[in-house]
Amino acid sequence: MKYLPSQTPIPPAPFVPLSHSAFAGRVDAVFDSKGPLASNIRGYRPRAEQRQMAAEIVDCLERKQTLVLEAGTGVGKTFGYLIPALLSGKSVIVSTGSKNLQEQLFYKDLPALLSMLDSKLPSSPRLALLKGRSNYLCQLRLARQVESVHSRDEGVIDDLLKINQWAGVSKDGDLDTLTSVPESSMAIDMVRSTRETCTGQRCEFYAECHTRKARLRAMEARVIVVNHHLFFADRVLKDTGFAELLPQTDLVIFDEAHLLPDIAVTYFGQQCSGRTLSEMLSDIHGIYREELMDTAQLGQFSLRCLQALSDWHNGLFERGQTDWRALLGDKEMMAVSWKLIAELDGLAKLIQAHLGRSDELDDCLPKLMELTDKFRIFFECENPSSAYSIDLGHQYALLRISPINVARECSALFTIDIRWIFTSATLQVNRSLGHFVRELGLKDAREVILDSPFDYQRQALFCVPRHLANVANQQQAARQLIDLCIKVVEAADGRTFILFTSHRMMELVAQGLRARLLQPVLVQGQGGKQSLLDKFRKLGNAVLLGTGSFWEGVDVRGKLLSCVVIDKLPFVSPDDPLYKARADAISRQGGDPFMQLSLPQAVIALKQGAGRLIRDERDKGVLILCDNRIVHRAYGEAFIASMPPMKRTRDLDRAIRFLSSL
Template sequence: MSEVRAIFAPGGALSQSLPGFQPRPAQQEMAAAIADLKKAGAQLVVEAETGTGKTFAYLAPALLKGGKVILSTGTRNLQEQLFHRDLPRLREALAPQSVAALLKGRSNYLCIQRMEQSVRHPVDADEALLDQLQTVRDWANRTKTGDLGELTALPEDAPVLPRVTSTIDNCLGRECPHYEDCYLVQARKDALEADIVVVNHHLFCADLVLKDTGFGELIPAADLIVFDEAHQLPDIASQYFSDTVSTRQVIDWCKDIQLIVKTSVRDARSLSQMADQVERGARDLRLSFALDPERGNWRQALDNDGIAKAASRLGDLLSRAHAMCKPLIGRDKELDLGFERLELIRKRWELLQNTQVTGYSYWYESTARHVSIHRTPLSVAEPFGRQLAAQEAKWVFTSATLTVNGDFRYFNERLGLAPERTLILDSPFNFKQQAMLCLPRYLPEPHERGMPHALADIVRQVVAHNTGGTFVLFTSHRMLQLVATILRDELSRPVLVQGQTAKRELLNQFVEAGNAVLFGTSSFWEGVDVRGDALRCVIIDKLPFSSPDEPLLQARVEDAKLRGMDPFATIQIPQAVITMKQGAGRLVRDVHDHGVLIICDNRLVTRGYGSTFLASLPPMQRTRSLTKALTFLATAQESEVKDEIAAVESSSPSE
């Protein structure tokens, strides 16, 4: 432990190797706590607020520990940032001999077999898709890793991507003629041989439950497993302990069967015709729902005759296709694999129709083209906790937002954790000087008709006083669109609206502009790091309670009531507090940042639970006067300019 502390001390290895490195007590304490984990299965939970330097705090002991280390992040973007930026800097300083690997899920890697199939037999391919396929082929001749993240010429949702990547369902494994050249196999091999493997929560949970990611051999051998942005883990884990069938999944199976009949089992034309019927049945199911995308209760949806009939018909078609496939087993490897996929889909579909089983939430989610049906356990604490107990590794869970009013209970109970130690590490930022929280007076209630115009008026006033950038964060797309429509053509600076382009590009435009106004929903509440003048004010429209008709929440609320608990206090408030902390955390990202956080919800003052939210936010100055907040915003910018000038002058050579 003393070795780790010495690394972070003044004059230590990091001060000598990293220009501008400043020792931070909180960083030392976290690193020492990780290094002090000795017993197999030990758990450490750390809330490390913004500015504590938690990334270096877990990387240093991970590099010094020896043995196998797995680092899991909340998103692929953070995964790449950790692997390409943060890890190389510390590895060079502390353990240049260590080997690191980046491992993503199979859908991130080019599948040579499926690409060649699509080129030879392009099923239902229009001109645009053929152009995309040519782009992939050209890139395939140059890539060394097969990581589709390199292929920036295509959008993230390009229709060609499912046709040139594999799934657990359609991968041929060792039977594939391209197995020796497979990019996914090579990435897994690199991960097995590495000392440190960087993954993401989706990949980790997929392996934990599905045993599909290919690093299942790594988990039992790992000495240390660290989850960064761990607040996301309970919801991500619940996805992987769920049973799901989507019309996209069914239609993909149909297209693969049609291709197999066209190329390998040419005399089984009746199977291709059957696949056509199954595909129509899946599309009819989607058409039985409302045209606009929505989420809802699957139990209640089945009370609708149209949906119930479409669901029953799809089940019958899946059974008929299963019976038709069975006699063909053994004729073709890909067809055998297709049969196994169909069997799994059919069994899951039967589970999803039996909605009387308790302990689960049955829900659906529709997009413009597809609908997915889910059976999600109300709690993953038991299965997730059991998986952790089966491993010999030491576990670290860290995030800037894990507690509710200083208490870890909500987070720990959701994952079934029993940590030996918990730590709350305060931010080194001087929030009282750097930031102000404003709860404006005289606002309508969040649900009232005048709220969009009240929000628009606040944005106007902020823009008039703020020479830097502004985030306007919403809890719903509907409110975002209402306010954006009011202001889009009247603000004299760039107005960026979530959805008009990819998130990364939108963020780049925001930073480059320096004084833009960005309207965003959930994806901009976390994982966004904008420093300096580019972000001076964050406006939040209301407390981020989940929609009461959200089916999984409904089921958890009902379950809490049956157990004699107060669901609002034990589920809804803690969840909203953690989300609010994430949104508020966008404002101050550096010791030189200054700004104002404006929360436009009277309930922070008029409801008893408001104190729980306020106690969980950073200790900023507080006011109910918007005028005072705007004055702080203007004067803070002036003082920061003076500080920057003074810093430049003091660093200049003396005459």
């Protein structure tokens, strides 16, 4: 049965030297059993798949091609793309999906390779690590917060003073290196660099500005490590305050490329934040108090806007609706929304009447008008080719206008002037890369699948328990899952990840496990992601429960992790506004939204979750999927064909015996 009928499945590629050039020979020699990797890495063994990947990169560079390459877990894709990139002598941007990988590349992998390849490099390239501007300290915002520190509560005051002390010794202002203040502290948001508060060259700290210095380092570097969000913000939004942060380069490599389609939707769409508007209105009221007390209307209008914004937020949170189109018929909500716009327009007119009296107030006017226009466009909801969705945070709403198809925009972005490489461990669906290629509008791309070199038949067992009941009631489903997990966790003595498709189910199962297990139970939300993972590793017999962010980018090797339990096939909610808009568009064109959209996304997500289990050639473990649809529904074949070739069983007792033996 074909699930993507327009695509021809791609068989695993055997190792073939695609090019016989001198450059290809130099690259391949690095991976030889007597090459620099073997000389410097203990236990190194050449891998045909890694050599094949490097050969594909060489071919891409020599032919100026676009390359889409899935490299299964264990191929060694990082060195597979870095070595030919470095030996080419070309300017390179490496873009990752996470800060963790970004920092691993910059602080660990690239320095190690430069040391190993020193004699073979055309020259020693300068490196730069560049993050989005919100990751850097704004010295001006910090100075202003410290000046008004008396108006804050004691906890915020203490954190601001610690940040001020750290700022005196920090060389790059990277807030990720700030360890004296919790990452959840309100004080950090008060001092981040933002486009809305940036005054550019008029800033008294312009010469010392960390964002500006980071850009200068990038302009001088030959190898720049960024993340996908920064890449799109730079190339699509030009949203930096210092023109583009990134220079033009010969080669761009996207690692963790499976994340790109969703990220592209964010940047080719629009978004506006209630938090940003609230902070701007508070700043305007602060300017009134500190500089323009003789203009009582400015204080009154800014407070009226803050009250209108609060009323609007309250209306949203009372309704709990995430699809704006579903609220268009709500007369009360519409009245509150348009009252907010009227108040903002009134404030803008008042500020125009006082232009020239305060530089800071003058800076606020265009930003206020831009934000007001964004809210107005969202409220009007006039584009049928976009989804209008609301993310409800703790206090504020984030409004998104998301295009339902970004292929055309991406096609224009990924031009032939630059060599583009897209790689990940999870790109193919049913042995085809067509879904990814179509989503990004890539043309004439070479498509390659390199399977994992791991012996999954020996290392892993995939179990879909036979006797799972089909229950509609969430409480019953949770009890069934709790009973299963207790058996599994006791057999493995902890050492288990339980991955969920909903926070509610995770919370129900967590309650049940805490009451009945002797092993420690760690739950997403108890702390930061990395701190929970560190605790999981240190305990040695813990159970970790997580949703979306724990399905990928998590690397626990060896006996510390022996079992991964997944509660359901990770289909997107049919109520998701973007999914509904995309599905409607596909239906209008005579297509099948499930086969063309829902199924491919779920396959890739399941592969990500399953990929947490086997991380190196010595790992062993059990993957348990508590969803019989993969067996009973015809579309289950697409999931199974895309998964690593583990041994399979329907017998939970067999899986438990395997776990007990590890």
